[in-house]
Amino acid sequence: MQISGTTKLLGLIGTPVGHSRSPQMYNYCFQKFNQDFVYLAFDVALEDVGKAVQAIKTLNIRGANVTMPLKNAVIPFLDHVSMAAQAIGAVNTIVNEGGVLTGHNTDGVGYTLNLKSGGVAVKGKKMTLIGAGGAASAIMTQCALEGIREISVFNIKDGFWPRAKANLEAVRKAVPHIKLALYDLSDKELLKEEVRSSDILSNATRVGMAPHDNISIADGMEDMLHSGLAVADTVYNPVETKFLMQARSAGCRIFDGLGMLLFQGAEAYRLYTGAMMPVDEIRNVLYR
Numbered sequence: 040m041q042i043s044g045t046t047k048l049l050g051l052i053g054t055p056v057g058h059s060r061s062p063q064m065y066n067y068c069f070q071k072f073n074q075d076f077v078y079l080a081f082d083v084a085l086e087d088v089g090k091a092v093q094a095i096k097t098l099n100i101r102g103a104n105v106t107m108p109l110k111n112a113v114i115p116f117l118d119h120v121s122m123a124a125q126a127i128g129a130v131n132t133i134v135n136e137g138g139v140l141t142g143h144n145t146d147g148v149g150y151t152l153n154l155k156s157g158g159v160a161v162k163g164k165k166m167t168l169i170g171a172g173g174a175a176s177a178i179m180t181q182c183a184l185e186g187i188r189e190i191s192v193f194n195i196k197d198g199f200w201p202r203a204k205a206n207l208e209a210v211r212k213a214v215p216h217i218k219l220a221l222y223d224l225s226d227k228e229l230l231k232e233e234v235r236s237s238d239i240l241s242n243a244t245r246v247g248m249a250p251h252d253n254i255s256i257a258d259g260m261e262d263m264l265h266s267g268l269a270v271a272d273t274v275y276n277p278v279e280t281k282f283l284m285q286a287r288s289a290g291c292r293i294f295d296g297l298g299m300l301l302f303q304g305a306e307a308y309r310l311y312t313g314a315m316m317p318v319d320e321i322r323n324v325l326y327r
């Protein structure tokens with residue numbers, strides 16, 4: 040692929056960005072499918088967020104992925120914000136349509152596409168969701184929009200608790216018929232009960248992430264895992280977490296956080312280019 044006068048620019052904004060695999064993933068696809076785009080990572084500090092968003096318009100950049108600490112901070116500078124991104128309160132993808140910038144959040148879609156790739160649709164199902172941070176909000180919102188029947192959210196009583204209550208209210212407002220409840224994660228018996236009557240169990244906490252990858256959110260409660268359960272982790276480092284190993288041993292269908300990460304990238308790729316990203320190939324080639 041030749042970079043020419045017509046090549047369109049895409050990018051990642053946030054800080055730090057040096058470790059990101061996004062440039063590798065997107066540029067691999069552009070070369071493979073001969074698409075006239077190039078993708079770069081831009082290290083942008085929080086205080087420069089407005090200038091960075093303005094530059095997307097000024098330079099007619101096709102769009103940008105947004106990472107920490109800018110996911111909330113970009114919102115006031117955008118022309119439109121998608122319903123999911125509004126409910127989650129965070130934008131991870133900006134698309135520039137002729138100078139009009141729209142903010143999206145593809146994390147939730149990435150989660151449901153990952154499940155769908157393994158034959159699990161959320162419509163009509165019950166989920167137990169552990170966590171109430173950014174990833175959990177995205178999952179809860181998207182699953183609600185896709186017609187999930189019930190979500191039981193469990194979180195520790197930390198700083199995320201008030202935010203969790205507000206998130207539940209926001210989702211209830213958007214999807215009034217959904218059954219939602221917030222419980223204290225320290226109530227292990229209630230957690231087991233909810234998991235036993237669920238179709239899907241998701242970990243959206245940081246528990247199990249390297250270097251603390253010898254622990255799992257299900258430690259001491261492995262007996263709640265049943266073969267009818269689809270179990271998903273948002274953690275992608277390591278790809279196969281202790282939680283997923285426990286679920287596999289119990290006969291559950293498992294969905295790793297790398298799948299969610301790749302599918303959220305694929306959704307952004309679709310928004311930028313209109314084309315589908317070959318997720319399985321990217322997984323094999325770049326993340327073997």
Ligand code: NAD
Pocket residue numbers: 146149169170171172173174175194195197199224243244245246248273274275296297299300301303
């Ligand atoms: P966050 O900081 O917004 O939320 C952290 C959550 O973990 C909160 O609910 C918090 O209460 C909970 N928590 C923290 N310590 C805990 C403990 N000891 N026990 C129980 N709960 C605890 O983080 P986030 O952005 O939501 O990320 C959560 C995880 O999801 C991270 O591992 C992140 O890498 C991953 N993630 C993955 C994707 C993906 O595409 N796969 C996308 C976003 C986030």
